[in-house]
Amino acid sequence: MGRQASPSEIDVRVLPRPGDSSIHPVEIGAAPWQNRPPAGLSSEAMTFRRWRPWLVPTFILANIVLFAITMFVNDCPKRSPSCVISFLGRFSFQPLRENPLLGPSSNTLVKMGALDVSKVVHGNQGWRLITCIWLHAGVVHILANMLSLLFIGIRLEQEFGFVRIGFLYILSGLGGSVLSALFIQSSISVGASGALFGLLGGMLSELITNWTIYANKIAALLTLMFIIAINLAVGLLPHVDNFAHIGGFISGFLLGFVLLIRPQFGWITQQSQPPRYHHGSPKRKHKVYQYILWIAAAIVLIVVFTVGLILLFRGVNGNDHCSWCHYLSCVPSSRWSCNSSPTYCSASQSGNHLNLTCEGGSRRSQTYFLSNADNDRIQELCSQLCS
Structure with a gap:
């Protein structure tokens, strides 16, 4: 099925800049609907329930504990x-030339459940599609992602509750x-x-499908974009x-139409009034365009996930069918290379001497005083030698 994945190279998933949640409706449910709404929101936003967040903090804690x-x-x-910050003992970090993010080796990440395509397809380890979401390559990596999750996820859970945001997070990560x-x-x-880009995608589709609750609609849309x-x-x-960012964003964008739909303000008002005060015909819970977006997004989501999983487990390499798609993940320049060829x-072994030669392009060689080295140890030394 394509090339053997090399544990010496790690593609990390980072979200270095938290989303600006001020464009999202957050001051809801606490004040009467007759009161003047906060700046940027129409009066309809005041009628929705405000949840107490606990799932997102739990996710953050789980990521830290797993790291x-x-x-x-x-x-x-x-x-x-030559470990970094060696006084931490077994919690010290791999050499910076091997992992500049202050973290573990790639082999350790593979053991813990990193996404390794060869193991997913040929080793029947599909669970790695989920476990890789909870792992991070280093302190810098987890700090950037958890700060983003804190700023984005807390506000979304306050607005929509833990069930919908939990589904949005996990399915976007998948x-x-x-x-x-x-x-x-x-x-x-x-x-x-x-998963974090899925939350951003969900914010965008929520803005579109619940367009009427925003007073400064264009400003909110441009800021989020x-x-x-x-x-x-x-x-x-x-x-x-x-x-991973693009896949998470597309998944979250489609899921947002399904999970983050809000009822019409007029329907909520009718529900809160005694029957004798109802005037005119009953209001629909959702607008027609909301139903259309809900159905269309659900269909596309099911088709995309189904086709994607079938292609993956059949061993399809997407690069064979899209010669330019690799530029979506890395654009080469005079300052860096996008070469991701496997390293091996x-x-x-000669007595107590282990001789290694990097065959991934650098052709560096080194001799180690080591007897009866197992494969894991050889892979660790190879990663250090070729990095």
Whole structure:
């Protein structure tokens, strides 16, 4: 099915700039609907319930705990003589030339559930499409993603509750993993930003489908589009998994039409009044265009997920059918290369001496005083040698 994934290269999923949640309706449900609404919202936004967020903080805690467990499993002093911040003991970080994000080795990430296409397709390990969402390549990586989740996720959960935001987060992360696996097959991938881009996509479709609750509609739309464009542009840098970002965004955008639909203000008003005060014909709960968007998005979502999963488990490499798509994840320049060819080493053992030669382009060689090295140890040394 395509090239063997190399554990020495990691494509991380980052969302370096939190979305500006001030464009989203958040001051809702606390004041009477007759009161003047906050700036940027129409009076309809005042009628919706405000939830107490707990799921997003739980997600943040889970990501931090899993990163700590990953570092414990990594145990850098046991595998490398030049760990970063070595006084942390087994929680110290891999050498910067191997992992500049201050984190574990790629082999440890694979053990913990990173997205490795060869293992998903040929090893029947489809669960990696979900577990990779909860792993991070380093302190810098997890800090950027968790700050983004804090700023974006808390406000969305306050507005729509934990059930809908939970589904939006998980399914968007899955969508990001599927698209990433179809196009990035020479390296592993970890990170939560596919799910985070899904939250941004959901914000955009929520703005469209609930258009009437915004007073400054065009300003809100342009602001959100600018934030999305900036974050997608960051994904054009090398070793950033922009396919996960794009897949998560598309999934979240479609899910937003399905999960984040709001009823009409007139319908809510009728529901809160005694029957004798009703005037005119009953109001519909949703507008016609909301029903159309809901149905269309649900159909497209099911088709996209079904086709994507079928192609993935059949071993299809998306790059074979789209010669320019790789530019969506990395644009080469004079300052960096987008080469992601697999890295591997040739090894020979002579007594207590292990001789390794990097075959991934650098052709560096080094001899290690090591007897009876297992495959995992050889892969660790190969990653360090070729990085």
